[in-house]
Amino acid sequence: MKKFLLLLGIIAASAVAQEQGVNLEKSIITSTTGFQEKLSKENKNVTIISKEILEEKEYRDIEEVFRDSSNVIVQDTYFGPVIDLRGNGERALSRVKVLIDGVAINPIDEAMGTLPINTIPINSIERIEVIPGGGAVLNGSGTAGGVVNIITKATERKNYFTLNYGNLSYNTNKTSFSTGYNITDKLYINTGYSYLNGKGYRDGDKKENGSFTGGFDYKLTPNQRISFQGSKFKGNEDTSTPALKTELNKNRKVAGFPVESHSDRESYSLDYELKINNQLMFLTTLYDQRYQRNFIENSTMDYKMEKIGSMPFNLIGYDLPAQMDGRFDEKSKGAKVRGKYTYDNGEFVLGYDYNKTKLKRISYISTFGKFYPLIGNKPMLGMGINANVNIDIFNDIYKETNAIYGLNRYELSKNLNLITGIRYEHSEFGGNRISKTNILALPMPTINTFKSIEDKRDSEDYAGELGLNYSYSDTGSVFARYERGFISPMPGQITNKNKNMEYTSNNLKSETSDNFEIGFRDFINNNYISWSIFTTFTDNEITLIQGNVHNPATKWWAYENLAKTRRVGTELFSEQYFNKLTLSEGIMYVNTKITSGEFKDEKVPLAPEGKLTLRANYQFTDKFNAGVSFNYLGKSTVREFDQNNKTFTSKISGYHFTNLALQYKVNSYFVVSSGINNIFNNKYNYSETKDSALPAPERNYYIAGTLSL
Numbered sequence: 001m002k003k004f005l006l007l008l009g010i011i012a013a014s015a016v017a018q019e020q021g022v023n024l025e026k027s028i029i030t031s032t033t034g035f036q037e038k039l040s041k042e043n044k045n046v047t048i049i050s051k052e053i054l055e056e057k058e059y060r061d062i063e064e065v066f067r068d069s070s071n072v073i074v075q076d077t078y079f080g081p082v083i084d085l086r087g088n089g090e091r092a093l094s095r096v097k098v099l100i101d102g103v104a105i106n107p108i109d110e111a112m113g114t115l116p117i118n119t120i121p122i123n124s125i126e127r128i129e130v131i132p133g134g135g136a137v138l139n140g141s142g143t144a145g146g147v148v149n150i151i152t153k154a155t156e157r158k159n160y161f162t163l164n165y166g167n168l169s170y171n172t173n174k175t176s177f178s179t180g181y182n183i184t185d186k187l188y189i190n191t192g193y194s195y196l197n198g199k200g201y202r203d204g205d206k207k208e209n210g211s212f213t214g215g216f217d218y219k220l221t222p223n224q225r226i227s228f229q230g231s232k233f234k235g236n237e238d239t240s241t242p243a244l245k246t247e248l249n250k251n252r253k254v255a256g257f258p259v260e261s262h263s264d265r266e267s268y269s270l271d272y273e274l275k276i277n278n279q280l281m282f283l284t285t286l287y288d289q290r291y292q293r294n295f296i297e298n299s300t301m302d303y304k305m306e307k308i309g310s311m312p313f314n315l316i317g318y319d320l321p322a323q324m325d326g327r328f329d330e331k332s333k334g335a336k337v338r339g340k341y342t343y344d345n346g347e348f349v350l351g352y353d354y355n356k357t358k359l360k361r362i363s364y365i366s367t368f369g370k371f372y373p374l375i376g377n378k379p380m381l382g383m384g385i386n387a388n389v390n391i392d393i394f395n396d397i398y399k400e401t402n403a404i405y406g407l408n409r410y411e412l413s414k415n416l417n418l419i420t421g422i423r424y425e426h427s428e429f430g431g432n433r434i435s436k437t438n439i440l441a442l443p444m445p446t447i448n449t450f451k452s453i454e455d456k457r458d459s460e461d462y463a464g465e466l467g468l469n470y471s472y473s474d475t476g477s478v479f480a481r482y483e484r485g486f487i488s489p490m491p492g493q494i495t496n497k498n499k500n501m502e503y504t505s506n507n508l509k510s511e512t513s514d515n516f517e518i519g520f521r522d523f524i525n526n527n528y529i530s531w532s533i534f535t536t537f538t539d540n541e542i543t544l545i546q547g548n549v550h551n552p553a554t555k556w557w558a559y560e561n562l563a564k565t566r567r568v569g570t571e572l573f574s575e576q577y578f579n580k581l582t583l584s585e586g587i588m589y590v591n592t593k594i595t596s597g598e599f600k601d602e603k604v605p606l607a608p609e610g611k612l613t614l615r616a617n618y619q620f621t622d623k624f625n626a627g628v629s630f631n632y633l634g635k636s637t638v639r640e641f642d643q644n645n646k647t648f649t650s651k652i653s654g655y656h657f658t659n660l661a662l663q664y665k666v667n668s669y670f671v672v673s674s675g676i677n678n679i680f681n682n683k684y685n686y687s688e689t690k691d692s693a694l695p696a697p698e699r700n701y702y703i704a705g706t707l708s709l
Contacts, residue, residue: 030102030129030151035283035340035349041409043419043467043479045519045532045571047071049128056617056627057661057675058166058704060174060196061118062125062150068629068659070586070613071132071571072148075606076686076694078241079293080114085132085146086536087567087590089607089636094487094542096145097135101152101229102336103269103287106142108357108399108429109492112328116291117150119233119265121194121211123162123178126153132571133515133534136463136485137405137421140353144485144513144538153180154215154229157188166704169697170205172198174704178213188217201697202240203255209235209263223275233265241299242692252683252695257299264292279343285336293328301367320369320389332357346410346417353403353425359491361395371441387441397431397491407465415472419481421465429491430456433503453503457494461486461510476522483515489559493542496558509561511540519571529574536567543597547645563597565604580620586613589634599639602649609634609654623665632656638689648690655684657696674703 030037049069059065063081066072073084075092084092097104098115107113128150135147153160159181166174178192191214199206215229241256248254267289275281300319338351370384405423412418432454439447467481488510496504519532540561548554569590576583588611592604611634617627635654639647661675677700685693 030149030155035281035338041417041469041471041477043417043469043481044131044134045517045530045534047130047530047573049130051126054122054125054128055706056663056673057659058168058174058673058702059122060168060172062120062122063118065122065128066117068613068631069130070573070584071588071611072130073608073611073633074686077114079112079295081117082115083117083148084607085130085148086534086569086588087592087604087607088145089592089604090639091541091604092145092606094142094490097139097143097147099139099147099149100267101155101269102149102285103267103289103334104139104142104355105289105291107291107330107359108397108490109328109330109359109361109395110490111492112293112326112361112363114293116233116263116265119209119211119235119263119291120150120152120231121176121178121192121213123164123176123194124152124154124192124213124231126151126156133517133536134465134481134483136483137407137423137465138351140401140403140405140423140425140463141427141461141486141488141510144487144515144536152213152229153178153192154190154213154217154227156180157182157217161707161709163707164704166702168198168702169700170199170201172196172207174198186219190215190217200239201253201700202695203253204258205239205255207235207237207239209233209237225273227271227273228269229271230268231266233263235263237261237263241297242687242689242694244692245688246691248693248695252698256692257297259295259297261293261295264290266290280339280341282337282339284338287335288333290331291328292330293326295324295326297324297326298322299324301365320367322365322367325364327362328359329361330357330359346408348409349407351405351407353405354401356398356400358398359395359431361393361397361492363391363393365391365393385441385444387439390436390438392434392436394434395431395492397429397433399427399429399491401425401427405463415470417469419465419467419469421463423463425461425463425486425488426458427461427488428456428458429489430454430494431491433492433495435497435501435503449501451497451501451503453495453505455494455505457489457508459488459510461488473522476520476524478518478520480518481516483517485513485515487511487513487542489542493559497556498558499547499556501554501556506559508542508559509540511538511542511561513538526577527574528577529572531570531572533570534568538563538565538567541565541597545598546641549641549645563599564595566593566595567591567604569610580618582615582617584613584615586611588612599647602639603637605637605639605649608636625663627661627663628658629661630656630658640689650690652688655682655696657682657684669708671706671708672704673706674701676701 066074075082075084082093083096083098085096088095093110130148132146135143161179163177174196176194180190182188193212195210197208211233213231217227219225239259243254243256269287272284301322334355336353341348368388371387372384403425407421410418434452437449464484469477469479471477489508494508496506515536517532517534521530541563543560543562546557567590572587574585592607594602612632614630619625633654636652638650657678658680659677660679664672681699684696686696687694
């Protein structure tokens, strides 16, 4: 921290203060109504990650972008990154909705689900809109924590061409190009490609992926347009599980158990826009997307197997070598229809959403080794039996949603707007779950078990919003809002597995949340500031209770509406503009508490207490500029299980890192950028438990060149 402040002081000392005008009226967002709106009129604490920020440094992927963002938390899970806003912790995957051009990419399964954000090439992104704690009326279930909308260049009709090459640490090379061109006054086309190939920080890590995007926008008439956009991603990655901390203390690059994964994602969308007149317009979006992910992990597992079939077994002294082959195939189709009517004192948006998502998830688990029969509760040590164990798990689930909503913005006076909204959503969800276990232990008879269940549910849920926005000057406004959100169950959550290894149905209900927020934004002299204070209360929060977690053969679980939680916090973002210097500060603090249920008075697991981001960028000459950024992530907790199924909480320390970015503009077409990430070589972990951790890279470098026409 002292080193960073010293570096910041050196840069700031050479600055000459001079006000630069910023017009908030020019800042446009689309994530609050589905149509373009002025940021100054919003009653939400919206932040925008602009194209200029994305081009400041050579980011490997969007995950890296979010790690640098002021109010976004990135969680590293077993299956990939998850985005968190405002302290949702271990439930962030189902409580923060991530969109691409307004279409959600969240999976309908938490067990093996992840967000495919790293399948989106950075060179295809125009901006990213982040709305903490808001969006239930427009986006429905799963927005209690907020909404992140990734807006691609396909939405812009600009002529451009960019070609980029970057060389990064760990023998990583990244190449990309993107282009858009108005062929005629009516026809616009765009396309892009990105390829990355290289090793990773840890021993044995390597990655190769490629992504393609392309589409067109055609004006049928002066009042009608149709556009199509498609994308395709393929990726292969060799990585490993978190390693023991005792091993990391000796070598931070040490690998855990090897994991080989393959990903394939494709998406297509068709948009139709109709402007009846200056008052009435309609937008329709049809979309189809598919995400496949396969992985193989070789490790060791605890296979104490009591009361499996007719023969109880017990393993003595060591874990068995095991392999897990997982396959995840999710298909999603839907439509979004919305219209906006502008009248004398405001505007009204009416919309309809439809989505149907199907998921097939398969896990093949196998192991072999020496087991010992149990007589009573005692293993017969002289009667070791060589056994092969195979466990096959099949999930074939779906979720279908129909929703209608209305949003109204009414001018009570010239400077005071009233924002109201309501949403009704009906969901059907369910499917099949099958588990097969085969134990071959010659000369004992083969043991086969088969468990299955088919279940189907539906839910009816409502969301609402009431808010005010008061513009007290040309640049300043204050706002207050209340929002009621909900999260309907995922199809995999409506089934329990009891201690007798039998599937049973539960009575899971939707959870609801009440969010209260006040804030303001303004540009005062050479300083832009945005500040909000929020409180969120969640009722009937869905809780997972489980046992035998170290043994996939005998693991049991139950989903229940047990918990109530409370989150209270603040978000502050400020930016100062001088002649050659730009400074910015981002502060996010959240205090979480479970107020009822099994874990009453504990913190929400995996929810850091806050995040601090400081940045400085100095324009030394017309061609050369340098930027430095400091990021601090607060401490958190993680909930774990011991071998006796007892839960315990481990405290996770906070961490910080500092990055340096340099840019040199050779001419109006070509820019060279370079930088150092983690310049002070801090040793910290992306994720950790009491005994294991996933280490973040130490000091690393990059250099890149970008040609723009």
